[in-house]
Amino acid sequence: MQDVTTTAPDIPAARGALKALGPSSDGSRVTHIERVEARSGRTVPWPDWVPRQLRDAYGFEPWEHQATAGSLAHDGHHVVIATGTASGKSLAYQMPALSRLLDDPRATVLYLSPTKALAADQLRALTRLGLDGVRPATYDGDTPREQREWIRQHSRFVLTNPDMLHHALLPGHARWATFLRRLAYVVIDECHAYRGVFGSHVAHVLRRLRRLAAQYGGTPTFVLASATSGDPGDAATRLTGLPVTAVTEDASPRGAVTFALWEPPLLPHEDPDLPPTRRSALSETADLLTDAVVAGTRTLAFVRSRRGAEVVATMTRRSLDEAVPGLGERVAAYRAGYLKEDRRAIERALMTGELLALASTNALELGVDLVGLDAVLICGYPGTRASLWQQAGRAGRAGGEALAVLVARDDPLDTYLVHHPDALFGRPVEATVLDPANPYVLGPQLCCAAAEAPLRPADLDLFGAAEAVDALTRSGALRKRPTGWYWTRQGRPEVDLRGTGGTPVAVVESATGRLLGTVDQGSSHAMLHPGAVYLHQGASYLVDDLDLDEAVALVHAAEPDWSTHARDVTDLSVVSIREYVDAGPVGLFLGSVDVTSQVVSYQRRRLGSGEVLDTRPLDLPARELRTVAVWFTVSPQALHAAGVAPADVPGALHAAEHAGIGLLPLIATCDRWDIGGLSTANHVDTQSPTVFVYDGHPGGAGFAERAYGTASAWLRATREAVASCACETGCPSCVQSPKCGNGNNPLDKAKAIAVLDAVLTALPDAPPS
Structure with missing residues (x-):
């Protein structure tokens, strides 16, 4: 939990806090300022078991929590250290691991991280220590094959990721027999990232590792590092299948952080009958990033999507070049899907100061030591409070003061949060959700x-x-x-840990054959359909062809004055009911469902204005998903009593569904894009007006269960978000959805409030058993 002091919205203070972002910043857009006060640190002497060589290599004394966690691991206890960003968690696991390698020249260590960038960063840190005989090396998909054999035979500190462990190291365990027999420690960095289906897969990958290590005589100690989370000990125990001790008291120093909540302004409409819309969070973030670069403020902007990161970087570069020709070259985009060489070059340029700013997806959220950043812009709530603080912690990592700004998207959850700061500050972060029994x-x-x-x-x-x-x-x-x-079968089972649906789709420039990047299978229908606009490092391309069998999309360079937005249709059937609450006219259910979805068309929208130019059909295959859903039914009589006429039911339920999906990340550790929904005035399986919200992963990811268990709190927050929105008929801040396959039609904001009131009146406040 963050140590914060709360202040009421103070516009003059907001302007002062944001002055580093330049004269164009408009304090009237700031809804709240939070001040996280500076904190001094507590050091302790090195534990007696740490070799002198290692103490001298570090050159400083450890913080108290580092020594506590390190000593537990040294004594053979499995341990998770869950402290704030930049609190030195790396030293907590390096201390026992490197001590063992120095004391026992035969011992080995395996390090796992969720991203390649983090493993590369850890390799740089280990190499700087200059310890003889450790021979650290990264072993991942970017490692040349000629180096892999040397690493297997000679490296004693192997840095990899769960994907490589699953696809290469464990299937080839006979070749790794010596390494596994001597395995002393398994380090699992940023373990809070292993949630949902991905986390459930990783839990079994770790059990497979434990089983094979034991087969060769290895008994490693597990050391996990996590951002602050709701119950790190329990989450680490479920992840590893072992009893894990949690160390959560943070003794590191911290510079002060000024945290602002920023809501883009409403845009004037020529037609008063149209619902109000806000200026896009992407445009606001690009303006703030531009001002930051002009002021010499080293800034990282986190953007929710790959496309969004490219758009922010492009807009920022264009604005900077208009003001100071050539200044735009000091801004870049960063995201997954770039080639290894491109990612490493961008990382180096940011660290050396050649780049002043980056627009990045959450690929840079985890652990990478970005020393010297002054500010962080967060374009849209990242889905969890844990991620919010993790991203904000990228600034001020050298101990100096830092600035963080959350720029709200036109979205129900973002709008709710910037007007309810108590939902963000002074509250514990979420527990990690994963289900190995899926x-x-x-x-x-x-x-x-x-x-x-x-x-x-x-x-x-x-x-x-x-x-x-x-x-x-x-x-x-x-x-x-x-x-x-x-x-019994030939070959190995094909298992995708990250639930992306198979082989990534390669994006190839048709004229040159150049590989631009990759897109996961799950996103390819929406991002790479024929006619889609694809963005890569500031350049735009049009997709000519998508070959799903060969996993290749052919594109050509173009600069259209429009963007593309895929639309889909969804059908859902109930397979079974696990649990339910009978609340009279309202029923609350948890169960298995089959979902069929298909991208059927896309809209072209003019850049800047968002005007819909046309809608074009697509011929893509349907996708089928068996997953877990939470749903509620409301009797027609209860709807009638609430003032919802039969003609109003579809729009009312549709609006309630959108708002419920938007607010669920407040309750569960999910992202809006992890879940889907469906509403109907009379579903064939329930024979009632019904709203479904389902996990977007095969077998479920634990999010629907969380929604079922906290249904009253979830739906009450949903009702408040819709009712408190200033619009009259519904807007993206309350009931419109950016991912709606029906073009946000029909929607009825007022009747959605009536539906939610009827549900909340009937449902018990206590969570269902």
């Missing part, structure tokens, strides 16, 4: 384990998998023999 995760992971080594009876407890193994045996995927369960 059958869509457990079954494939058991197949992977059996392909690596036959499953023994003792392994069933490790994976929690007795029933799943029986089902896999009946299906023929596994065969039971006296020595265990064996994988």
